[in-house]
Amino acid sequence: MSKMEARRNAILGVLRTRPTVRASELAARFGVSGETVRRDMVEMSRSGLIDRTYGGAAVTSLAVEPGVDIRATINRGGRQRMAERAVRKIIGDGDAVIMIDAGATTTIFAQVLSGAFNASHGGILTVITNSYGVARALGTNPLIHTIMCPGDFDMEEAAVFGSETLGFLNRFRGMSAIISAGGLTTEGATDADNRACWIKRAMRARVDQLVVLADHVKFDRPLMETAMPLDDIDWLITDARPDPPLTLALRKSYVEVDVVRGPR
Numbered sequence: 627m628s629k630m631e632a633r634r635n636a637i638l639g640v641l642r643t644r645p646t647v648r649a650s651e652l653a654a655r656f657g658v659s660g661e662t663v664r665r666d667m668v669e670m671s672r673s674g675l676i677d678r679t680y681g682g683a684a685v686t687s688l689a690v691e692p693g694v695d696i697r698a699t700i701n702r703g704g705r706q707r708m709a710e711r712a713v714r715k716i717i718g719d720g721d722a723v724i725m726i727d728a729g730a731t732t733t734i735f736a737q738v739l740s741g742a743f744n745a746s747h748g749g750i751l752t753v754i755t756n757s758y759g760v761a762r763a764l765g766t767n768p769l770i771h772t773i774m775c776p777g778d779f780d781m782e783e784a785a786v787f788g789s790e791t792l793g794f795l796n797r798f799r800g801m802s803a804i805i806s807a808g809g810l811t812t813e814g815a816t817d818a819d820n821r822a823c824w825i826k827r828a829m830r831a832r833v834d835q836l837v838v839l840a841d842h843v844k845f846d847r848p849l850m851e852t853a854m855p856l857d858d859i860d861w862l863i864t865d866a867r868p869d870p871p872l873t874l875a876l877r878k879s880y881v882e883v884d885v886v887r888g889p890r
Contacts, residue, residue, distance in 0.1 A: 633658070634666050635842060704841045704865035707886045709735040712804065712839060712863050713742050715884070717751070722801050725829045728757035728785030728822065729806030731839045736763035743769055754798055756825055757785045773798075780821075787821035795828040803829035807840045809847030810868075812875035814856050815840070816849040823853035835860040842866035856881055 633656050640647055640655075649667065653660045712735055716724070726732050736753075740763050743751055747769075755761055756775040764772045775794045777786030805826050809816035815838055817823050830836050838859050845868050856879035863884045867873065876883055 630666070631842075634670055635845075637663075637666060637670065638843070638847075703888060704886075705731045705734050705839070706738070707888060708839050708841065708863050708865055709738040711884060711886045712837060713738050715861070715863075716802055716804065716837060717743060717747065722749075723752045723754065723798065725795070725798075725800045725803040725833060726753055726755045726757065726760050727803070727805040727825050727829060728755070728760070728783050729839075731806040731841070732804060733757065733759040733763060735804055735839060736760040740764050740767045740770065743767055745769065754795070754800065756787065756791050756795075757783075759784045783819075783822075787819075787825060792824060792828050795825070795832060798832055800829075800833040802835050802837055803833040804837045804839065805829060807838055807844055807853065809849045810838070810840045810844045810862070810872070811846055811848050811852075812856070812872055813848070814852045814854050815859065816847065817851055817853050818849045820851050823851045826853040830854055830858050837861040837863065839863050842868075845869065845872055855879070 636656065637647075637652060640652070649660055649663045653663045656663070708731065717739065726736060736755075736757075736759070750769055750771050752771045752773065753760070753764055754773045754775065755764075756777065758774075758779075761772050761774050764770045775786055775791045777791030777794070778788040779786050803826075805815075807815035807826075808818050808822075815826065817826070836854075836859050838861070840862065842865055845866075856875055859879070859881045861882045861884060862876065863886065865886055865888065867885050868876065868883075873883070
């Protein structure tokens with residue numbers, strides 16, 4: 627993790643314990659110039675992570691997240707490495723069925739999967755998803771059979787949700803579900819959208835194992851709803867080691883944590 631990424635992550639940590647903070651205070655705290663902190667806040671605000679205020683910043687609403695296109699620009703390198711690790715660990719032989727939910731990270735996973743799955747795996751891989759981004763990425767590979775869920779379309783998320791989506795998912799069984807999370811706390815995976823939480827829970831109920839892709843920005847981020855407890859997660863693939871309290875909670879829940887570090 628670069629110094630800039632670590633500092634911006636620390637700024638989010640401060641805002642989780644206090645509703646607002648001044649730029650001058652953050653500059654003194656991290657030993658950098660006020661201009662450096664202001665640049666951080668501009669980029670974090672553009673990404674939807676914080677709201678800028680006069681002379682400082684405030685945490686964004688627990689019930690609101692930026693759209694999937696904006697989220698896809700945050701920590702792209704870390705998410706790419708996570709996706710590559712997930713593909714290597716999860717995808718074995720063909721003739722398997724997996725589920726993938728909607729999200730910026732899962733779309734990157736689908737792009738990597740589409741390029742990696744080939745005839746050497748044997749058979750056809752079947753993917754069930756509620757994400758148009760995921761379906762579009764997988765559609766370029768003739769060896770991947772993509773099943774798109776029906777439902778109510780959401781332009782911001784480029785995905786479908788609702789009762790028809792849930793009913794459709796309940797018709798299938800799969801080996802694995804690969805999902806993203808808006809946040810990850812000692813209580814579990816969190817999300818700002820309760821519709822997305824229902825999709826994650828439905829997929830968890832229909833597969834043998836659940837894999838969560840969540841980068842370090844998601845750590846200790848308590849969004850509006852807990853989608854599922856840590857006990858429901860089998861693997862966490864991330865780009866940095868969580869802080870001790872979250873690490874301990876993951877260990878107690880028997881979650882296998884795979885940390886994919888970037889180039890030094």
